[in-house]
Amino acid sequence: MSGIKKVLAVTAAAVAVVLGTAPVAEAHGFSSTVYADLTSPAREHVRAQLGLEYDLLVVSAADAGKDDPLFKDGTAAFDSGDSTQQAAALTRHADSVISYATERFTVTADGQACTAKRDGDFTMEQREGVPYVVLVLDFQCPQAAAHEIRSGLFPEAEGYVKGTKTIVTYHLDLKTGSSALDDQHPVLSTQQSTGQRFWEFFRLGAEHLLTGLDHILFLLALIAGSRRLREIVLAATTFTIAHSVTFVLAALGLVHVTASFVEPVIALSIAVVAGWHLWRLWRRGRTATDIEVNSRSHLGLDRAGWTRLGVVFCFGLVHGLGFAGALGIDEAWSWQLLWSLLVFNIGIEVVQLSLIGLTFPLLALLRHRAPIAALWVTGTIAAGVSAAGLFWFVQRVTGM
Template sequence: MSTGRRHPGARQRPRPAIRTLVAGVVAFTGVAVSVMLTAAPAAAHSYAATVFADVSEPERGVVRTVLDIEYVLLATDGARAMGDTAFEQEAYADVQASGRDPEKLTPAVLDDHADSVEGYVLPRFSVSVAQDGEPSQACPNAVVAPYEIVIRDGVPHARLVIEADCTAQVEAMPVPYRITTELFPGTAPGGMTTTIVDYDVRSGAGVASLDTDTNPSMVTTTDWGSRTGEFLVLGAEHLLLGPDHLLFLLALIIGSRRLGDIVLAATAFTVAHSATFILAALGVVSIPAWIVEPAIALSIAVVALWEMRRFRRARRTGAMGAEGTLRPLSGKPQGPLDEQPLVGGGGNAVAVRERILAAPASAAVVDGFTRGDLLRIGVVFAFGLMHGVGFAGALGIDEPFSWDLLGALLVFNVGIELAQLLVIAVVFPLFVLLRRRLPSAGFWIAAVVAAVGLFWFVERLIAGA
């Protein structure tokens, strides 16, 4: 007869009300995340505006800047700042008439609204002589070449060639210049505009990252060491503000029962995307954005669906409990499979043997990893190669090789890795706690991630068609 008393060592099952509450929290969180993420742009790498500036000094005191600005951004934010609604409307009609093919766009709309284009850009991108580290009055500047439409990572950009005449302030010796940007402050959704400056003037050369709102200027004599922090932060921001990379990382965390699992998967992802990131940024590898963006979205869905399948198979075979352990007939969690005694123990030994026989062939262990684990690592590595191309496309550098450029790319990549480790350190312990309370939480979170990934995949296919 049962007295209603529990064995002191028995683990109490969560009350139905608690289980319902936790399930509700998980479901609500999943829906909220999916709504927020699907509201993001289809190409999640364009999480904030990026402007590219190639700065040179063809003559002493004459500073030339080749400035590339996203065409649509200039025709919306720029046009609105100048109160030129016709510019915005005509640019929109131009994009529609091109069939959304950037190769078919022409600078005709820019030519028709040159006053607005130059009225917005010239006062907001300036060059001055830095005297004793302090800026002087901005040098007079002007557009000196016809407008062009150029393609960067599949996105049309308006190209302006601007010359700043600083000859009146420059003596015979090379002088440092201060480059300042006020272009597109507080641009949504990331709330920032990054200007990548690749400069080679008589007082110095290098690559710098400016932020319109927080770090809008630089001096050309600043050494490379002081630029390290800028690209480190830029890399971290890209991962933390890029919802597709975060979702992919979340999918990896969901399927990792132990810390070693996620570390190994993250390492495979890091090695893969680091290789293609450097190669793509240096122009060695080039894959169109209409292929890269849907592939990244598909990688999120595939990894999440993979984890859903693993959860279902584990529950069906009984080979995985709340923490990846066997759950014998008594319902009391035991140790991992290799710790279970196969002699003695009566019914427990029989149950263990049955589960070994019922386990799929892919569960065969090789050096501590099942064939399924090794296959998962291979899949993660393959998708990491595509994510690396996406990282490079987001940075958007399209310049000849230089050691300064390579250094900037490496530091940017380190920033990505530090942000990735931070996410793992915060999310993995929380997920372990949630999984102990509600073992099925991983399955449903993976389902939400898979749904968002599939939605993005279809959306990006349509956008690139």
């Protein structure tokens, strides 16, 4: 077993060094999310409140690149971490910012373009630990029975992100709804069908888990630390129940926890669950055969197994808050909204079960045919995942 201990220790150290020297990147840094809330406060007017990632808005709206005054002022304010300075930098270059936003986010009324102007000052907020600009636009529209919303903000062609989702909620044309726009589906009509809206939320939930590296690593840690099908089923079910509860409550606005707490705890959960498996390997100090015999001698869960489920449940509650933050909907109760949330959650679960179905049988086969190799594989996975979780935890706590 001493050889296995050395392998685990060396692997953890190596992964930590690699992560420590790698460029700083958020776990959700491969894509961006825009949040848009549209209402009609007066006849022939549409009010759009946009939530835009601050750093992306600065670099995208800077026409002259790094030599643009907006880029220089905006990046300096971003590096300062001061929200007041960030809002002030945007105000000094408001024309460039508004021009960029209104060219790529448009509203039409029965096919006729609405004219947009800024309504109020720039303000700042935090979403999933990332600074966001809140920009309110007033669209003056011809009188119409239906509106179309088009979003082309932060496209992949600009080269800053791989893709952008625009989460739209609207109260227009005597209708209330929500939808998700992207490069393949850039337009929303207030006359969209229920089936179209639900498919978009199913797709959004599936894609969020697939592109959310921290959630995938948490699931991978659960799989690596589960020796039997019973264990992974119980762990996955516990995680699903926990994150579903807080996800719905938070998205409905009944529970609110700041991203500055949620995001570091999600990162810590990755490290703890993966580290649990490493600790079990280290503590037992037996051969692979001894471990296999011992695991088969218990039909139910022992005390450690129940403790692990308790830890998974607690962290699942926090992950649910993270899912709700990513969805970006914070509204009062409605059956339509509830069904949208449930479909989003189903999309998450389908991907989660698919990942378990693909990876766990392979590990089970490896444990049956090559127990020592299985320990190396699961130990290496757990060490890498734990190091990544600790790295993200420090990054999110310190704001690096």
